[in-house]
Amino acid sequence: MSDILRCPIDGSKFVDKWVCEKGHRFSESNGVIDLLTEDIKTEKLLDIVAPLYESVYAPIGFTLTAGKSYNWIMKKAGELISGTIVLDIGTGTGKIFDYTKCEICIGLDVSFKFLNILKKKRPNVLAVRGNALKLPVADESLDGLSAMFVLHMLPSPLVAIREINRVLKHGKKCVATVLTKNNAISNFLAKIWKLNIYPIDYYIKIFEEMNMEVEYEKIGAWTFFTCAKP
Numbered sequence: 001m002s003d004i005l006r007c008p009i010d011g012s013k014f015v016d017k018w019v020c021e022k023g024h025r026f027s028e029s030n031g032v033i034d035l036l037t038e039d040i041k042t043e044k045l046l047d048i049v050a051p052l053y054e055s056v057y058a059p060i061g062f063t064l065t066a067g068k069s070y071n072w073i074m075k076k077a078g079e080l081i082s083g084t085i086v087l088d089i090g091t092g093t094g095k096i097f098d099y100t101k102c103e104i105c106i107g108l109d110v111s112f113k114f115l116n117i118l119k120k121k122r123p124n125v126l127a128v129r130g131n132a133l134k135l136p137v138a139d140e141s142l143d144g145l146s147a148m149f150v151l152h153m154l155p156s157p158l159v160a161i162r163e164i165n166r167v168l169k170h171g172k173k174c175v176a177t178v179l180t181k182n183n184a185i186s187n188f189l190a191k192i193w194k195l196n197i198y199p200i201d202y203y204i205k206i207f208e209e210m211n212m213e214v215e216y217e218k219i220g221a222w223t224f225f226t227c228a229k230p
């Protein structure tokens, strides 16, 4: 695993748990590796609903805003990205790993609360606290990658997709479910969550500018992107 994870400060390898080649030290507690160097605010509401996120909040929220079930979208995404080494960005409780076959399964999030739940529910998943805009992962090291319900929450979807492209191996797939400017519901969600959301084309353009292959499916307020690095 230390072959894949990298120091978020300088990108060097870890020579020990968790000391990088240049001597930066990081901690691990309750099985959660903390590679976050900056203070990123976690969404208060999400932290409050964390214990009920996977069983109640996400299923009800997704059904109301997408007209499809949460398990359906997670299964669809999870199966597409199966591979030896898989990373899920904004993993939350790690639900996608119920559907993804992987030997090394890495869940990344900024929230300790969610990562602690992930570790309890799915102890085989490597839980990493880290920044989606500066993935603590080696170049071209992953066989599959997902970012479910997360890109629209980041200050820069462009930087996040650039990072996805950097860490994915050639010939491998990624999936992302994003809140896009689709309808009155997406605009309503953007308003209550205080988010700037973009139309589908905005994302298509970013993927294409990075020479990635991209397809999409509109699902209510959401868009399901499938991307591949040729």
Ligand SMILES: [Zn+2]
Pocket: 007, 008, 009, 010, 011, 012, 020, 021, 022, 023, 024
């Ligand atoms: Zn370092």
